[in-house]
Amino acid sequence: AQTVTQSQPEMSVQEAETVTLSCTYDTSENNYYLFWYKQPPSRQMILVIRQEAYKQQNATENRFSVNFQKAAKSFSLKISDSQLGDTAMYFCAFMKHRGASGSRLTFGEGTQLTVNP
């Protein structure tokens, strides 16, 4: 079974600064996907960024980028130029590449990020 761990229950950052959210996972799979989802107070889960494990290049989406360390099973999210609208709960999630439970997401416990003006 896969597990995802987010060791930072809460973080805060000043507007316009950079913050990094940590995530580690445990799996025996070689091919898989990793995700960061954002859940604002409205509660809708919104995809932030996706990483395929077979790709060595770290994914980037505008102000969001990841540091994917496959050997260390680490997948951190960096948010640059933080904005007030980034305030949300952030979840790291794992998905197997294939098989009976392929496409089932396993989520971490979440990190509540607050961006202060």
Add this chain to the structure above:
Amino acid sequence: DTGVSQNPRHKITKRGQNVTFRCDPISEHNRLYWYRQTLGQGPEFLTYFQNEAQLEKSRLLSDRFSAERPKGSFSTLEIQRTEQGDSAMYLCASSLPLPSGNTIYFGEGSWLTVV
């Protein structure tokens, strides 16, 4: 593309009553998922469908829970004889099949409060 739609958005029910939630996935998505999320926790997988077939069920899905997806379109999640521990947000999501469907899109959730 109207996104994943769930209703009702909020439901308050008395313990012992039955409740049903509906989910309409994104139109071209043939995979549909149900997750449960309690306050302060990440979502937990309940079950998923590919078209009308229910391919996997979590051990969290007790006998009081049943999910259906007739004709492979919308899905319903019914909870019978509700208990206070069922109070949670029930999230529906959809995707294309792998490998194209490596992104799962979520609805806004249905809040259940059992009193």
